[in-house]
Amino acid sequence: MLAANLVPEFGAIRTSAHRHDKTADNADDRVSNAVTYEASEAETAAKPAAHIGQYERMTAYWISIYPEDIDQAKFAAYAKLSKPALEAAGGTFVARGLPELVYEDGKMTRVVVIEFASVEAARDAHDSAAYQQALAALDGGAVRDLRIVPGV
Numbered sequence: 102m103l104a105a106n107l108v109p110e111f112g113a114i115r116t117s118a119h120r121h122d123k124t125a126d127n128a129d130d131r132v133s134n135a136v137t138y139e140a141s142e143a144e145t146a147a148k149p150a151a152h153i154g155q156y157e158r159m160t161a162y163w164i165s166i167y168p169e170d171i172d173q174a175k176f177a178a179y180a181k182l183s184k185p186a187l188e189a190a191g192g193t194f195v196a197r198g199l200p201e202l203v204y205e206d207g208k209m210t211r212v213v214v215i216e217f218a219s220v221e222a223a224r225d226a227h228d229s230a231a232y233q234q235a236l237a238a239l240d241g242g243a244v245r246d247l248r249i250v251p252g253v
Contacts, residue, residue, distance in 0.1 A: 160252035161223045163192065163215040165245050168208065175242025183235035190226030192217050223249045 184194070196214040203209055217223040226232055227249075 161217045161220040162250045163223050164248045165213040167211040167243050169244040172242035175239055179235050179239035186231035187226050191222050
């Protein structure tokens with residue numbers, strides 16, 4: 102069995118592999134290996150409480166899906182402020198608009214995908230004063246599903 106766990110209190114990604122001998126009942130017959138990455142004290146001190154771990158240093162994608170109708174006036178005010186705020190924070194818009202095709206449980210709703218250098222950069226963009234002003238302008242004008250997803 103392979104298990105991967107984020108261990109926030111240690112700032113670590115811990116991966117364990119266990120193999121159990123089905124014919125034996127004692128601990129001597131079990132093989133267990135663990136690989137652990139733990140952030141340095143300086144890395145941990147520089148981060149907010151929500152530790153992101155190994156994903157901090159890889160490309161990340163900000164994905165916004167708008168599952169409900171949008172108040173067009175509020176959305177226009179948000180867009181006017183959010184695009185420059187996110188680009189100034191290092192974001193590159195790679196897709197935005199309605200899907201050309203949807204499959205399975207897909208919905209014909211607005212989607213925005215923005216690429217950032219890292220999860221940390223995307224988080225910093227979201228938490229920036231400029232983007233917070235954009236959110237204030239949106240003022241409940243849209244329901245969104247917003248995710249920051251690490252690249253592969």
